[in-house]
Amino acid sequence: MTEQSNARGGECAGSLEPADWQVFRKQMHDLLDHCLDRMVNATEHPWQSPPDNLISVYGIGRGGDLVARLTEQVMPYHSGNTHPQFWGWVQGSGLPSDLMAGLVGAVMNANVGGRDHGANAMEHAVIDWTRRKMGMRPGASGVLVTGTSQATVIALQTAKMRAVPEMRSKGGGASLTVYAGDRVHNAIRKAVELLGLGHNALRLIPTDHGKMDVQALVQQIAQDCADGFLPLAIVGTAGSVDIGSFDDLNALADVAQARNIWLHVDGAFGAWTRLADDPWRSLSDGIERADSIALDFHKWMYVGYDCGLALIANEAEHRAAFAVRPPYLEGFEAGLSGGERWFCDYGIDLSRSNRALKVWCALEMFGEDAFAAAITRNCAQAALMADLVQSHGMALVAPVVSNICVFTARPDLSPQEQSSLNRQIAIKLQLDRGPVFSTTHVSGITCLRAAFANHRTRDHHIHTAIQNVKALAENGLLANGE
Template sequence: MAEHSNPNDKEHFGRVPSDPLTPPDWEVFRAQMHELLDQSVDRMRDAESHPWQAPPENLAETYAIGQGGDLVTRLTKQVMPYHSGNTHPQFWGWVQGSGLPSDLMAGIAGAVMNSNVGGRDHGANAMEQAVIDWTRRKMGMGPDASGVLVTGTSQATVISLHAAKVRACPDLRPGGSGAKLTVYAGGQVHNATRKAVELLGLGHNALRLIPTSRGAMDVAALQQQIEKDRQDGFLPLAVVGTAGSVDVGSFDDLNALADVAKAESIWLHIDGAFGAWTRLADTPWRNLTDGIERADSIALDFHKWMYVGYDCGLALIASEADHRAAFAVRPPYLEGSATGLSGGDRWFCDYGIDLSRGNRALKVWCALEMFGEAAFSAAITRNCAQASMMADLVVAHGMALMAPVVSNICVFTASPGLSPAQQSAQNSEIAIKLQLDQRAVFSTTHVNGITCLRAALTNHRTRDRHIHAAIKDLHALARGDPATLST
């Protein structure tokens, strides 16, 4: 009879502790963690000294599994330096949040707890519900509203439109639905809506892109399209309103869309990925989202303009009954009970597509408890004011705005006197040059056939001096005078 090796046999495995996935010396581990924490706090405090830098070509080899070594040194020397740059105060590319010191606390506590927030009776579920309740109050939704934290607005859009689909077609699960469903959105709608329509099996052509007027969906054109679709045998499913378009930061008239949705008995979904948070800003920016409280669903992100670490989005749905009806499927192995660990009255697996879920709420809760709501209101308001200031500086330097600054996004061209092709080439070159020089990070977008420079102010570390320096540098590059770049 063959002998079986003992997994704890040192002669067979070498030095193997009784628990191979536990530090052999907790005090050594404690010292390592203190060192890592000190360096992490320093790095966050000194974020201005750590812009994005191009990673070395051999970085994948550096990260090859199995090298071991001093993990703290490897993290601080080989990992942390090669971040995406959004922690830096001059990072305004795309729409990315900047991260908060409270994320460090949440990360440590969350790692110790290792909560699965799919269900059962434990504190993380209550915390998620508290975050949802706070947010739905800020958005003006009533106590019957429901929600679930997700990776981001892309997933929140799928969840929201699926709830709309189930409400419109109650026979969807038992026998399927032969209805030809349509979804309506402005031409500036985020790609998340396009993906959601396809993922839900409606087909690419089910998305009706409605013309816009001054950045907002043309309500008359929307009504005409809905009427035409009904006549052609389609079932209008949802109107998707935009609260802050990604390209230029424009807002739909949400009250007007709510009036149409109510009159037509159509679901109203709001893409508020970043723009929904103007609800916390001072006037006039707060008024941009008037009407959002009338939505059937809202998708938004905490990791954008609420500045918390990635990832943390939210699907808010006005009717808990509609929300639960779309996702609650409990097999026997997930059966609940009146008491014990399998108790609890809110299992979040009944409200989304994930059963295994991390404690995203902890980051939001820590941020709000550490800084308070007023601090976020002030930061969001300041970002809006900074975008307006950037627009003034653009004009003062002889450059040209390519769209009105509505909230926190500024889109412009550096040399309006050039041909469209020359402007596009120059703007793209300037954006890359500033990034590679570890200065400001602008992204680009297209307006009227021109590739433009674009700044999205969702950075709580940005100060006015950072904007002045960036516009000065950009103007110097545009006129071919690099000697006057800021130091």
């Protein structure tokens, strides 16, 4: 169909096509130029406070020049993680390849729940590449999801079905227990609750220097077995969200294997140390022995939101936990209803976007080595920040293990004063459109925290940020909360 005939179709009342495709083509080119300009000049666009009236500005039905509204009213009020001095939480920075993936994905509008089309093959390819990078054996399974939180639910549901297969029909599970370090991400608690176990079933094991105490784990499992509980899963952490520490995954795998307990690894960002140079690569040794891994591409693989993965070592167990095919989803030997596998059989979503397209475009555009270099560089940048923190008279509150640096700006103050000052420094820098730190609590002190998952960060950004923090820390008014 020609552009002109489409344009005529757009004149019909209620049409959802442009009235003039040539005008729309021009608008798209203008918008693409704006988007590229913002990516090229990401350093000029830090987070800024959105105006108080933004909800009314976005009111439905206002119409107008949509390109102008997008560039002037929408794009300026982003969350900041595209900026090279954004180190708050663990958020990826997004990639130019995402533009390509977004355009092609919008045009194709694929539903990757199943059926025989290219998006399914692409998801297969991305999952298999990740399986090999994580060291899992052939025959492993996976499904792309919104992120590690959803991946954790899928992994633990698979574990639950292996432990008690009849639960899928009968429900229950009150006697099951899950074990994790006491600083584990709250996605684990949410998953345990969503699976109907109740958060009292989550046994939080003490950590020692960021690692789960394996002897305490063994003792807790023995006690639970004696009390009539059924240990379901051990959750190992590859990159804790607060200080970036790693459990001894080989030690946890030994415990799980000896007692036939499922080993799940929360590798939201830290799993990607498998691509890094040593010594950081060895932090995740043992991850290949896991029964399941949850990880994100939108964190330390830098692709756009959202894109996570549940990786399961045993495909048959994975499918058994989720597959159900009503008549309207019947598969045929040929045609659009053919093809294997249907990803709706491996998770909770039937309607699914082509998340694999972002990962595939990124790897094809830049190559695996570029990601390995960026991840390695981020670890070195965290170490650089640690050196600068100490050379400027501030103090680390935990060793820098991977890509996270946590520190306090005035160690000479009381814990309460340190906490107040660190909070105010974080807020002040953000409101001034400067470096973005988040905060966490260590030893009763609210500390400044930088998580390096940003491919745009360069060393000079870190030098400037620490100078800014030091200048604010020396301002006595801030220490008094003024």
